[in-house]
Amino acid sequence: MKTLKEKIIEILINSRNLTKDQVDEAIRIQKEKNIGLDKVLVQKGWVTEKELLILLAKELNIPPIDLSRYKIDPQILTMVPERIARQYHLIPISQIGRTLTLATADPLNIFALDDIKNITGYEVDIVMSTDSDIENAIKKYYTKDVLKTMSDMVKEIGEDDTIKVIDDADEKLEIGTSLVDESRKAPIVQVVNLAIKEAVKQRASDIHLEPEQDGMRVRYRVDGALHDVYRFPKKNQNAILVRLKIMSRLDITEWRLPQDGRFKIRIANKEIDFRVSVLPTTYGQKVVLRLLDKANLAIGLDGLGFFPETTALFKEAISRPYGMLLVTGPTGSGKSTTLYSIVNQLNTPERNIITVEDPVEYEIDGITQIHVQPDIGLTFANGLRALLRQNPDVIMVGEIRDSETADIAVKASLTGQLLFSTLHTNDASGAIARLIDMGVEPFLVASSLIMACAQRLCRKICPACKEPYEVPREMLDKIGLKPEKGTVFYRGRGCSACLNTGYRGRMGLLEVLMIDDQIREMIVKRIPSDEIKNYAIKNNGMVTLWDDAVKKFTLGLTSLEEVLRVTSEE
Numbered sequence: 001m002k003t004l005k006e007k008i009i010e011i012l013i014n015s016r017n018l019t020k021d022q023v024d025e026a027i028r029i030q031k032e033k034n035i036g037l038d039k040v041l042v043q044k045g046w047v048t049e050k051e052l053l054i055l056l057a058k059e060l061n062i063p064p065i066d067l068s069r070y071k072i073d074p075q076i077l078t079m080v081p082e083r084i085a086r087q088y089h090l091i092p093i094s095q096i097g098r099t100l101t102l103a104t105a106d107p108l109n110i111f112a113l114d115d116i117k118n119i120t121g122y123e124v125d126i127v128m129s130t131d132s133d134i135e136n137a138i139k140k141y142y143t144k145d146v147l148k149t150m151s152d153m154v155k156e157i158g159e160d161d162t163i164k165v166i167d168d169a170d171e172k173l174e175i176g177t178s179l180v181d182e183s184r185k186a187p188i189v190q191v192v193n194l195a196i197k198e199a200v201k202q203r204a205s206d207i208h209l210e211p212e213q214d215g216m217r218v219r220y221r222v223d224g225a226l227h228d229v230y231r232f233p234k235k236n237q238n239a240i241l242v243r244l245k246i247m248s249r250l251d252i253t254e255w256r257l258p259q260d261g262r263f264k265i266r267i268a269n270k271e272i273d274f275r276v277s278v279l280p281t282t283y284g285q286k287v288v289l290r291l292l293d294k295a296n297l298a299i300g301l302d303g304l305g306f307f308p309e310t311t312a313l314f315k316e317a318i319s320r321p322y323g324m325l326l327v328t329g330p331t332g333s334g335k336s337t338t339l340y341s342i343v344n345q346l347n348t349p350e351r352n353i354i355t356v357e358d359p360v361e362y363e364i365d366g367i368t369q370i371h372v373q374p375d376i377g378l379t380f381a382n383g384l385r386a387l388l389r390q391n392p393d394v395i396m397v398g399e400i401r402d403s404e405t406a407d408i409a410v411k412a413s414l415t416g417q418l419l420f421s422t423l424h425t426n427d428a429s430g431a432i433a434r435l436i437d438m439g440v441e442p443f444l445v446a447s448s449l450i451m452a453c454a455q456r457l458c459r460k461i462c463p464a465c466k467e468p469y470e471v472p473r474e475m476l477d478k479i480g481l482k483p484e485k486g487t488v489f490y491r492g493r494g495c496s497a498c499l500n501t502g503y504r505g506r507m508g509l510l511e512v513l514m515i516d517d518q519i520r521e522m523i524v525k526r527i528p529s530d531e532i533k534n535y536a537i538k539n540n541g542m543v544t545l546w547d548d549a550v551k552k553f554t555l556g557l558t559s560l561e562e563v564l565r566v567t568s569e570e
Contacts, residue, residue, distance in 0.1 A: 022046055039131070049130040053105075057128045062107050065093070067133040072141055076100075078465070078494035079120050081502060081561070082142040083225065088112035091137050098122055103129040103137070118475045119561055142500065188239045192247075195230060196274075196289075200267060202499070205291055209244075211237055211284030223459045223506050224332065227499060241278075241285050248276040256280055260359070270295065275359065292362055296337060297344045304338060305460075305507025307551070310543070313451070313512045318342055323450035324413035326400075328425040334457045334508055335422040336361055336398075342420060343367065343396050354390060356383040357398035372398075380405040388412055397421040403439040410440050413448040427545070428452040428513035429529040429536070436526070446520040454511040454545055458558050458566045459503035465495035471560060479564075483554060490556040507557065509566065511545045 026040045041047045047055075057064040072093050079100060080092045090104040090112065100122040104112070107126050117124050129137075195218055199207045204220035216237045218230040232240060245252045248261030259278040264271060273292040278285050301311050317325050325342075327335045340362055347353060347366050358372040358380070368390070370383045381404040384397060388408075399422050400406050413419040423431050431452040435445050468488045476483065483489075492502025513519075513536050522532050536542035543551075549563040 049132060053128055053130050056107075060107055060128075063127050065103055065127045065129050067091070067093075067103055067129045067137045072137070074141070077141050078500070078502070079122070080116060081119075081494070082138070082500060084115070084119065085138055085142060088115070089131070089134055090116075091134055091141070093127070095122065099125050101125045101127060103127050103134060105129060105131045105134055118472065121470050121472050188236065188243055191232070191236075192240060192243050196265065197267060198229070199289075199291060200272065200293075203505075207287075207289040207291070209240070209287040209289075211281060211286060213283055216240065216284075222499065223501070223503055224457060225501065237284055241287060244276065244287055244289075245278070248274075250276070250278065255285060262359075273363065275361065290361075294362055294364070297340050297362060297364070301338075301341055301345065304334070304341060306510050307543075307548070310510050310512055310548075313514060314342070314453075317451040317514070318346065318418070320418060320450055322413060322416050322418055324410065324419045324421070324448045325450055326421055326423055326431045326452045327455055328423045328428065328431050328452065329455040330424065332457070333455050334506075335455055338453075338455060338508065339396055339420050339422065340364070343394065346394055346418075351393045352391060353394040353396070354387045354392045355396040355398070356380055356387065357396075381408055384408045384412065388417075392417055395419045399423070400435075400438075406435055406438040406440050410435070410444050410448045414444070426454065427529075427533065428454040428511045428542075429533040430454075431513075432523055432532065433529040436523075442524050442526055446515075446523040449515050449523075451515060452513045456509040456545055456549075456566045457506045458509055458549060458552065458562045459501075460505045460507055460557055461490055461559060462492040462495065462498035462502055462504040464497040464504070465493040465502065466490050466556075467493050475560070479550075479560075481550060481554075487554055488556065489553070489560070491559045491561075502559070503562070507552070509545050509548045509552070511543065511548065513542060514540060516540065 022044075026044065026046075029040045029044075041052065042049055053064050056062075070093060072091070076092050076095055079095065080090075080102075085091050088104070088109065089106065090102045092100055093103050094101045100116070100120055102113075102116065102124060104126055105128065106112070107128055113124050113126070195207065199220050202220055202222055204222050205224075206221040208217075208219040208221070208226065210217045210219065215234050216232040217228065218232065219226045220229050221227075242252050245259075245261075247263045249263070250259045250261045258280065259276075261276045261278075262274060263276065264273050266272075271294070273294070275290040275292060277288045277290075279288075280286075301314055306314070317323075327338055329335050343353060343355070344364060347364065349366075352368075353366070354368040354370065356370045356372060360369045360371045363369065368387075370378075370387065372378050372380055372383055380397060380399070380401060384395070384405060385408055387395065395409075395412060395417050397405065397409055397419065400409055409419055409421060423434055425431050425434050429452065431454075432445060432449070435449075436442055467490065469491050471489050492498060492504075494500040494502045498504040513533070515523075518535065518539070519532055522535065533542070533544075537544065546567045549558070549567045552558045553560055553563045
C-alpha cells in the first residue's frame with residue numbers, strides 16, 4: 001500500500017496543484033525538518049489544509065468532517081485513551097453498535113487503526129479531518145480545565161493554600177535585587193505554593209517547569225505519565241525560578257550551569273521532601289522537582305503490589321545474615337522504592353545500616369546515609385570501601401555502575417554483610433551476566449548472590465470508572481492467553497478521579513530468581529543467562545515479568561494495553 005506521503009504527491013500532481021519542482025523542494029524540506037509532507041505544503045502556502053482534505057477525501061473515497069462544528073459525546077472519548085489519541089493523532093467521534101468511528105488526518109496508517117481495534121474490541125470506521133482540527137479537538141475534549149493562567153490560579157487561592165517551607169532560606173537571603181524582591185511578592189509565592197500543593201493532591205511524582213518561547217509550561221507526572229496543568233506568563237518566569245532556587249538554597253546568580261538542590265515542606269501535617277534539578281535550556285532554566293513522600297515507605301513490602309508468594313521470597317532472602325540481593329530494571333521502575341522499603345523493614349536498633357546513594361532520596365531516621373560526590377573523589381567505590389570500616393550489618397548501594405564498585409560489593413557480601421543494590425538489566429538472570437561482564441569472577445558471583453529480581457511498574461485500573469469489556473479472541477490468541485471460561489476482563493473508562501486516563505495508582509511487577517546450588521554451578525561454568533532463566537522457570541517455578549503482568553490482567557487489576565506497554569521487550 002502507498003504511504004500517505006506518496007498518495008499526497010500523486011494526487012496533487014494529477015490535480016495539477018503542484019509542479020514537479022515544488023514537489024522536489026517539499027520533499028527536501030520534509031527531510032531537513034523531519035515533519036510531515038502535508039505540513040510542508042501548507043506552510044509553503046501551495047495548498048490549504050481544507051483543499052488537501054477535500055482532495056484526499058475525494059481520492060480515497062473517505063468522507064470529510066469539520067470537527068470544529070461537531071460536538072463529541074464525552075462517553076465516546078473514554079473508549080480511546082488520551083495517550084493513544086495523541087500518539088496516532090486521531091479522535092473517536094461516534095459509536096453505533098460494534099462500530100467505532102474515528103476522525104484522522106492519516107487514513108492510511110493501518111497500524112494505528114489495528115491498535116485501536118485491539119484496544120477497544122470494536123470494528124473501526126474512519127472519517128477525515130485536518131491536522132489542526134484534530135489537534136484542537138484533542139486539546140478541547142481531553143484536557144478540559146487543565147491549562148490555567150497565573151491570574152486564574154491567584155483567584156483560586158484561599159487561606160489554606162499556604163505551605164510551610166521547613167528551614168526556608170528566604171529570610172536569610174540579603175541580596176537586594178529586583179528579581180529577588182519580585183520573587184517574594186505574594187502572587188509569585190502563592191502560585192508556587194499552589195502548584196506544589198496541587199501536585200501533592202494529584203499524587204504527582206514529579207513537577208516539570210519548562211520555559212518556552214512565549215511562556216512557561218507546568219506539567220505533573222502522575223502514575224508515570226506527564227500531564228499539562230498550568231501555563232505561566234513569560235514575564236513571571238524568572239521570578240518563579242528564583243523563588244524555587246531560594247527555597248532549594250541554590251545560587252540565584254547562576255544561570256548558565258546545571259544545579260541540584262532540595263527542600264522540605266509541611267503540608268496537611270505531612271512532611272514531603274523535594275529534590276530539585278535546574279537545567280539551562282534555549283528559553284531559560286528548566287526545573288524538575290521530584291516529590292519524595294516518606295509515607296510511601298511505611299507501607300512495606302506487602303503494599304508494593306507484589307503477589308504474596310513473591311513477597312515471601314523477598315522476606316526469605318532478607319532474613320539471611322549475609323549475601324547480595326540485586327533489583328534490576330530501567331529508570332523509573334520502582335527499584336529504589338523497593339530497596340528503601342526493605343531497608344526500612346530491617347531498620348531496628350540492633351542493626352547498623354549504611355547507604356551509599358547518588359543522591360540520597362529519602363532521609364530515614366536511624367540509618368547512616370552517604371551522598372556520593374565524584375567531583376571531590378567520593379565515588380560509590382570509595383564510599384563503599386570506607387563504610388566497610390564502620391562495622392555495618394546492612395549496606396545499600398544506590399547503583400552498581402562500574403567494575404570497582406561491583407568487586408567491592410561482592411566481596412563485602414561475602415565477609416558478613418547483607419548488601420542490596422540495583423543494576424540496569426532487562427531481566428533477573430541478566431544481572432548475573434552483567435556482574436561477570438564487569439570483571440567479577442563467576443565463582444564470587446555464585447557465592448555472594450542470594451537473589452536477583454527484575455522489576456517494572458504498571459498502572460492500576462481506576463476503581464471509580466472500572467468496567468468490564470470484551471477482548472477480541474484474535475488478540476488473546478496473539479499473546480498466547482487462554483482464559484478460563486467466565487473470565488471477565490476490565491478497563492478504566494476514564495473519569496475526573498483519574499484525570500480521564502482510566503488508571504489510578506501503580507503496582508509492581510516482579511520476576512524473582514532465587515539462586516540455588518544448580519544455578520551456582522551454572523554461573524561458575526559461565527552458562528548463558530537465557531539457559532539459567534529457562535532452568536529457573538522449569539525447575540524452580542520462576543514467574544517471569546510477562547506471566548506476572550498477565551496474571552494481574554486476568555485478575556482485573558490492570559489492562560491489556562498496560563501489560564503490552566510495560567512488558568513489550570518480553
